[in-house]
Each structure stands twice: as structure tokens, then as C-alpha cells.
Amino acid sequence: MSRRVSLGRLLSASLLVLGLGAGDSVAADEKEPIVVFAAASLRNVLDAMLSDWHDAGGERAVVSYAGTSALARQIEQGAPAHLLISADDQWMQYLVAAGAVQAGSVGVFARNRVVLIAPANSINNTAMQQAEPPPVLDADFPLAQLLGSRGRLAMANPAHVPAGRYGKAALERVGLFGAVNSALTRSANVRLALALVARGECPVGVVYASDAHVEPAVRVIGRFESNEAAPVIYPVALVKDAGRDRPGAARLLKWLLEPARGEQLQWHGLLVPGSG
Amino acid sequence: MSPEEWQAISLSLRVALVATLCSLPIGIAVAHWLARHEFRGKWLVDGLVHMPLVLPPVVTGYVLLLTFGNQGLVGQWLNEVFGWSFAFSWTGAALASAVMGFPLMVRAIRLGVEAIDPRIEQAAATLGASTARVFITITLPLALPGIAAGAILAFAKSLGEFGATITFVSSIPGQTETLPAAIYALLQVPGGDAAAMRLTLWAVALALLALAVSEWLTARMKKRMRG
Numbered sequence: 434m435s436r437r438v439s440l441g442r443l444l445s446a447s448l449l450v451l452g453l454g455a456g457d458s459v460a461a462d463e464k465e466p467i468v469v470f471a472a473a474s475l476r477n478v479l480d481a482m483l484s485d486w487h488d489a490g491g492e493r494a495v496v497s498y499a500g501t502s503a504l505a506r507q508i509e510q511g512a513p514a515h516l517l518i519s520a521d522d523q524w525m526q527y528l529v530a531a532g533a534v535q536a537g538s539v540g541v542f543a544r545n546r547v548v549l550i551a552p553a554n555s556i557n558n559t560a561m562q563q564a565e566p567p568p569v570l571d572a573d574f575p576l577a578q579l580l581g582s583r584g585r586l587a588m589a590n591p592a593h594v595p596a597g598r599y600g601k602a603a604l605e606r607v608g609l610f611g612a613v614n615s616a617l618t619r620s621a622n623v624r625l626a627l628a629l630v631a632r633g634e635c636p637v638g639v640v641y642a643s644d645a646h647v648e649p650a651v652r653v654i655g656r657f658e659s660n661e662a663a664p665v666i667y668p669v670a671l672v673k674d675a676g677r678d679r680p681g682a683a684r685l686l687k688w689l690l691e692p693a694r695g696e697q698l699q700w701h702g703l704l705v706p707g708s709g
Numbered sequence: 710m711s712p713e714e715w716q717a718i719s720l721s722l723r724v725a726l727v728a729t730l731c732s733l734p735i736g737i738a739v740a741h742w743l744a745r746h747e748f749r750g751k752w753l754v755d756g757l758v759h760m761p762l763v764l765p766p767v768v769t770g771y772v773l774l775l776t777f778g779n780q781g782l783v784g785q786w787l788n789e790v791f792g793w794s795f796a797f798s799w800t801g802a803a804l805a806s807a808v809m810g811f812p813l814m815v816r817a818i819r820l821g822v823e824a825i826d827p828r829i830e831q832a833a834a835t836l837g838a839s840t841a842r843v844f845i846t847i848t849l850p851l852a853l854p855g856i857a858a859g860a861i862l863a864f865a866k867s868l869g870e871f872g873a874t875i876t877f878v879s880s881i882p883g884q885t886e887t888l889p890a891a892i893y894a895l896l897q898v899p900g901g902d903a904a905a906m907r908l909t910l911w912a913v914a915l916a917l918l919a920l921a922v923s924e925w926l927t928a929r930m931k932k933r934m935r936g
Contacts (some may be wrong), residue, residue: 502896502897505899583794590880593897593898619877619886621876
């Protein structure tokens with residue numbers, strides 16, 4: 434316990450040194466920010482939301498963005514975070530089982546879905562690829578044809594990246610995975626897969642709708658039916674001792690889950706929890 | 710050890726070996742040039758050589774993707790003219806490793822060349838040896854300790870290269886999933902720790918072995934020079 438507190442002090446002290454708290458005349462104890470650990474892909478939307486939260490008089494909160502697996506391991510080792518927003522339900526369940534987050538506090542921050550994309554300036558345009566809205570994919574979709582003999586499908590690694598896992602499941606459900614299994618890029622994260630399509634290195638890719646939303650160099654050429662059995666969700670939870678030394682963290686969690694946040698989510702290409 | 714783990718180790722060794730052997734002639738030429746010639750803009754060449762050492766590896770990988778990807782400036786040309794493609798293949802991993810190890814290689818070889826008394830080379834030249842002959846019979850043998858150290862350092866660096874490789878050619882099992890990429894992948898999932906630890910021990914053992922060989926070679930060369 435004392436170790437965790439001292440780590441917290443250390444972190445806030447270093448934040449002060451970094452200038453985040455510079456000029457504050459109030460004692461550091463009262464001005465310690467709420468520390469949020471969040472999946473790197475949530476940077477844009479969460480920064481915007483916390484700015485709203487602050488404008489509405491909320492306590493100061495700082496966010497450490499990184500890959501979910503790194504954050505989960507840090508929290509398991511007692512990192513001084515108050516709130517975790519994960520891009521992966523498996524890691525959240527792992528932390529719940531390990532007792533590192535408060536099981537009763539787990540909620541769904543946002544939902545997402547995977548889509549099939551192509552470079553926006555692709556010369557390979559067929560009538561189907563230009564359909565608006567993009568068609569829901571089925572087994573007849575000429576995916577192998579779009580790839581050609583040497584092309585690869587840009588996708589995060591299904592073995593360990595959530596975006597890859599969801600992409601694989603979506604392709605499997607429509608019977609298209611077998612045709613592309615040997616031609617995946619297995620990128621280290623979904624943004625690298627996005628960059629490969631945006632740069633024209635790969636003729637097609639599978640990424641989150643929110644990724645396609647922020648990259649003008651790609652366009653969505655196919656959607657997948659929503660998978661109610663394994664939805665793409667971003668779970669959020671309070672870290673083990675957060676409620677005790679930081680009541681503000683619980684207030685922030687509650688605020689993040691309010692329906693009013695839906696507008697910001699949609700603006701950033703995400704879906705409101707509970708929608709399809 | 711599972712077949713996948715062995716695959717990652719053997720791929721890493723192949724990538725590191727090819728990267729080192731292919732970059733060695735260029736490394737020797739650049740090191741010799743920097744050690745023996747004064748010219749305008751030398752600082753720029755020196756800086757460029759050292760770029761991969763100081764840039765974030767992810768940036769180096771991205772620059773490689775922009776340059777040697779199938780849509781890249783050089784990559785497109787290589788693909789059209791020779792049908793070569795570095796994208797998503799083990800040769801791309803070797804290219805990334807070679808670029809990342811290059812500064813270390815050049816630094817070591819340059820020190821080796823600079824340690825040679827230029828008067829020995831001049832003496833050979835006054836006795837009628839051509840520039841090429843001086844280089845091959847005098848400079849190269851005398852610089853061997855530096856060359857060996859540089860090659861092994863580059864080899865060890867290649868074994869551990871991660872950021873540039875995964876950004877440039879991703880991590881496809883059997884093609885581009887090298888030892889560090891396999892360790893990284895295992896750490897991304899809950900419960901992958903045991904396998905990750907096994908591979909980590911392998912990585913440590915291989916790196917130590919390479920460094921030990923480098924030390925041994927250097928010591929042997931020094932002894933031979935004096936003797």
C-alpha cells in the first residue's frame with residue numbers, strides 16, 4: 434500500500450516538474466490529477482471529452498496513452514492509475530480476475546466495428562466499390578480478386594491485436610477468411626495497417642470504422658453485419674484502490690458513461706454503447 | 710521449444726547473417742572513406758550514417774517503407790526493373806536490420822582504419838603498389854580487428870532489431886516475425902509470459918555469444934599484430 438502511494442506521489446511530482454502543474458500555488462496533494470490509462474486509439478476522442486469535462490468544472494485529469502496490453506500489465510504491477518479504458522475486453526476480464534480493477538465498476542465506454550477499406554485513389558474501381566453506403570459483405574465478394582496474386586490484406590495481427598482478432602472473426606463469419614489467411618500483413622497495430630492502405634502498399638485492409646473515419650486517403654468499400662456474440666467494445670473500470678483515495682475518479686467514470694457523451698463518440702467515428 | 714519459437718530464432722539468425730554480410734563491403738568502403746579522406750560536407754555524410762542510431766527505430770522503419778515499399782520511390786523502380794520486392798518479405802527484414810546496424814559497423818571499422826599508421830600505406834605506394842593493392846594487402850588485413858568487431862556488433866544489433874523491422878515489413882510468421890517480434894507478440898496476450906521468457910533467454914544467450922566472439926576475435930588479432 435505505502436509503495437503504491439509513494440509511486441503516486443512520484444508520478445505527480447514528475448508531472449509537476451514537466452510543467453503540467455507549474456504555477457499552482459495550492460498544495461500538491463489537493464491538486465493531484467486523476468490519472469487515466471487509456472488505449473492509444475482513443476486519444477482524439479478522449480482528449481476532446483476531458484476538455485469538455487474540465488470546462489464543466491471537473492477535476493484535472495491526465496491521460497497516459499499506450500497499447501492496452503502494456504497498460505494492463507502496468508496496472509497489474511500497481512501503476513498509480515485511477516481509471517482504465519481498454520480497447521480489449523479480454524484484458525479487462527483478466528484484470529478483473531486478478532483483482533486489479535473493481536469488478537463492480539466495469540462499464541462500456543464505446544463500441545466500434547471493423548470495415549473493409551481500400552485506398553481512396555484506387556484505380557481498381559468497380560461499381561461495387563463505389564456503392565454508397567458500402568455493401569454488407571458476403572461470401573460472393575471478390576476479395577481474392579482485389580488482392581491479386583501478390584497483394585496483401587492489411588490487418589493487425591489476429592494472434593494478439595484486438596483489431597486483428599475482430600477482423601479475423603468478421604471475415605470468418607462471411608466465409609472470406611480462408612481466401613486471405615496467407616496474405617495478411619499481420620501488422621503490430623491497427624494504425625500501421627491503416628497506413629499501409631493509405632500509402633497504397635496494400636490494395637485492401639480491415640480496420641476499425643473509427644480509423645477509416647479519420648484517414649482521408651482510404652475509403653470504406655465493405656461493411657460487416659454486426660456480431661452480437663463478440664461486439665467490439667471499449668470497457669472502462671476503476672482501478673482497485675481508486676475510489677478510496679480519489680472519489681473524483683468515480684465521478685469521471687460516471688460522467689464518461691452518460692448518454693450525452695454519444696455526440697463526441699459519433700463525431701470521432703465510434704458507436705454509442707448499446708447501438709449496433 | 711515449439712516449432713514456432715524455433716522458426717523465429719532461425720529466421721532471426723538468417724536475417725542477421727544476410728544483413729551483416731551484405732552491408733559489410735559497403736560498411737568497409739564508407740568507413741575507409743571517412744577515415745582517410747577530408748572533403749566538404751563530410752559532417753553531412755557522417756551525420757547520415759549515424760541517423761539510424763539516433764532516430765526512433767519506428768521512424769527509420771517508416772522511412773524504409775516510404776522508400777523501399779512497393780509504392781516507394783526506390784521500391785517501385787526495383788520492382789519494375791528487377792521484379793524485386795522487399796515488402797513483407799524476409800529480405801525486407803534483412804534490409805531494415807542492415808540499416809539499423811550500419812552506424813555501429815562503420816564506427817568500429819573506422820576506428821580500425823584510423824589506428825593504422827598511414828606511413829605504412831605510403832611506403833607500400835612508394836614501392837610501386839597500386840591503390841587497390843595497398844588497400845587489399847595492407848589496409849584490409851591491418852583493419853581486420855575493427856572489421857570483425859564491426860561485423861559482429863552489426864550482427865548482434867540485427868538479432869535484436871525490432872522497431873524498424875515491424876514498421877517496415879510487419880511480423881509475418883516464417884517471413885518477418887523475428888525473435889524480438891515473437892517476444893513482443895507473446896507479451897500482448899494474457900498468459901504468454903512463459904513462452905516469452907524462453908525466447909528472451911535465447912535472445913540473451915545469442916547476444917552474449919556474439920559479443921564474446923567479438924571480444925575473442927579482437928584479442929586474438931591484437932596478439933597477432935604484436936607478435
